[in-house]
Every structure is written in C-alpha cells, then in structure tokens.
Amino acid sequence: MRVLLALFFIVFVYGCEDTKNTSTEKEKTTPTSETGEKKEDETTADTISEEKRIEYPKITDKNVVAFFTKYGAKNPETKVKISTRLGAIYLELYEETPLHRANFIYLVKRGYFSDTFFHRVVPNFIIQGGNSDLPSTNKKRADIGAVYLLPAEINGRNVTYGSIAGAKEYRENPDKKSAPFEFFVFLGPQTSTAHLNGNYTVFGEVTKGMDVVEKISELKSDEGEWPLENVYITAEIIK
Template identity: 60%
Template sequence: MKNYWRIYVLLFFLILACEDNKKTAPDKTNTTNKTIQLKDSIPEVQPEIIVRDKEGIADPSYEKITNKNVVEFLTEYGKENPETRVRVTTAHGDIEIELYEDTPLHRANFIYLVKQKYFFGTFFHRVVPNFIIQAGNSDNRGTTKKRAQIGKDYLLPAELDNGRIHQYGTISGAKEYRENPDKRTAPFEFFIFLGPKAATGHLNGNYTIFGRVTKGMDVVEKIANLPKDEGDWPLENIYIDAEIIQ
C-alpha cells in the first residue's frame, strides 16, 4: 500500500512539472513577432552605426592638413576641384548651398570635407531662432577620428577682403576663439545666418562668409525653431550629410 502511495505522489509531481514547463516555455510565434516589431521600430537611418562603418574616410593619398601646409594644400586642391554647389541633407529636408569663388581657401576646404565624407553623421548642433544654426560637430567618436585623419589642428586664414556682410541665408565659418587676432576659421564647422541686420555687429568683418543658401531656407527656419537645451543644442540630434551637386 505504501508503495502505491509513493507512486501516486511521484506521478502527481511529474504532471505538475510538465504543466509548469508548458507555462514557462517560450512561445516561438510570439518571439518572432516581437523581433519583427523591434526591427520595424528601428529608424531607416542609424547614423551612429553608419558612422562607425565609415570612420576610415580619409583618402590616404592626401597628407594631413596643418597650419604650415594649409594654404598650399587648399590652393592646389581648389584648382583640381572647382565645384561650388553642395546639397546638405537632413531628416527635415534638403539645403542647397552655393560656395563663393572669391573665398578660395574656404571653398576648397568645404569641398574637401564633403568629398572626404566628413559631414556624414555630424549634426546641426547649435540652433538659435532668428540668429543662426551651426553644423559640423557631434558627440560621436567617429567625428573625432575623422578630424584626426584630416588634420585636427589646422585653421583657415580669414578671407574678409570681399566686403561681404551677413545677410539672410549667408554661410560663414565658425571662428576659433582662443588667441586668434587674425580671425582664422575653425575648418570643420559652419553656420547659416537668419537674424536681422541688428544682430550682425559682432559678425561682420570677423567671420569669413564663404557661401549662401540657394534653396531650403524653409528647412533652415524649421531647424532653428526645434526644441533645444540651455546650451542651444537641439534635444533631438539633427544628423546631416553633404554631397556635391556640381
């Protein structure tokens, strides 16, 4: 009798264990569905991943740009690459740019950065409504690596002799603020001006204007008015890329 009772108890726990396994066993159909939903939720463009794939963008046939060779390098490069029109793409629309030929070093530098894919995955990282939006920087490690490959320490000589002033849609180089009496330009960042003439007092004659927006100022205005933090950095990264039009 005792043996029958033991067998009964053993069968009871075996049945109970089977029931628990059924409850905890993963539903393969549901798992598959969740995976599909997760993939569908990923944005079409994942800039951080793409940037990592394209970190090694610098053409090894070009030497690094330094303050010693910057004028010679960009003068020669400008002769070989005469393009003046660039399209900057964002998730909010495209911005088309014309580069001025009478600022040859800035034009050549911008074309060089575009062809080296420097801007790919960088941001419009400063937005100030009714004033400027600024691009060419990011907090991605890939951007730091790209700068190191191209030449992280060089500055562009100012090109201010053309007498231009900041107007709606002009494009200027961001200025190096450390001891910089020659008003040299930091080569990797640029800003588009939106503000009134009253806001140009400290800009005119201090920042090299090397181009203008020919199409897409509505996009510029939209970006300028996006939510931002106290440091004027947009709350949502505004990734950009740039390509030569002609």
C-alpha cells in the first residue's frame, strides 16, 4: 500500500511540473501587442479558429484565380488592423484588386500573419512585412500553398504615401505577379516611385497609423535591411 501511495505521489508531482513548464515556455515565445498585453481579440480568434477547421485545397498557380474569386465573393471584408509593439496600423483594401484583397483577407483569417515580422525596413522608402525566420512561417506557407503567385492587378493606380502593394519573388518578372505572403507599405517621396508605378499591384492604403510605419522604418537594421529587433505582426479583420 505504501509503495502504491509513493508511486501516485511521484506521478502527481511530475505531472504538475510538466504543465508549468509548458505554460512558461508559451509565455516566453508569445509576441506582445502594442499595449504589451498577450490578449487576442476574441472575435478574431474565433474567426481564425473557424477558418482553420475548414478544409481548403492548397492554392496553386492553376487554381489561384478560381479559388480567390469564389473566396472573395463570400468574404467581402476590406478593413484590417495590424498590431505591432510600436502601435497599430489600419488598412483599407481595394475592391478593384479582388484577387489581392481576397488573398490578404484569407491569410488574416487563416492566422498566417501571426508570428511574422516587418522584416525589411528602408527609411524614406518602404517597410515590408509577412516573412520571418521562424520554422512556423514556412509550415504555414506549405499548408496554404507555398508555390502560387498572384496575377498582376495593375489598374493605373500609382504608388503614393501610405500605399500597400504586393511584393515580388524576383525582380525579373515580366508578368508582374505578386508574392502572396509579403506586402510593403510605401512612405517615401513621389520621386522614389518611378520603378514601382506600373510594376507592382497597389491593393490598399493605410488609413491610420502612418506614424507607426515611420517609427518602424527608422529602426536600426542589418546589411540586409532586417531590423535588429524583430517587429512581430498580428492581424485582425475590422470589417
């Protein structure tokens, strides 16, 4: 009887320690919002959770247009809030670029942007987001569809202060397709847009928070323009 009681005590103690260690580890790795709190908007959390339960096909260059045409019709949202440790940035996505809009909304609802960074900062030019050096980012891309590109939706809208545009996988891109997982916000002078206009799809604009964009652009970075201190992103649908 004493032996059984001793064994029960050992199992109980080690079980509690394991739970505590797991909880502590999560606290260390969870990025904070601009307020320093680790609380996620409940509506957004529910939306992401529901979206992850839906069995979507992997997106490829063959089904990208059909997929986002259908998805966009069922998910008409255009307003997104991006939170960082330096503050919040509010975006409005254009209906006139339906594939890019639907793609961005899809990524937000799938929780893709969580644990990605603003990974490129160039003062008086751009900040670029949607990537990270974490294994979780590559896994998310693989789950969604790592190899698809978005067809260009260039419609005569030029890049201006606060424009949101699709990044590119490579510069020599005659079809001017966008990389689906990364975007940039332009904050430079109009004299810096000559090589951007007509070559990148502008699919939205910042409606509030350009002061935050400016702060992020001025962070110290390495030779690859990657901030020395990571700027985590969380994104949520406003409406």
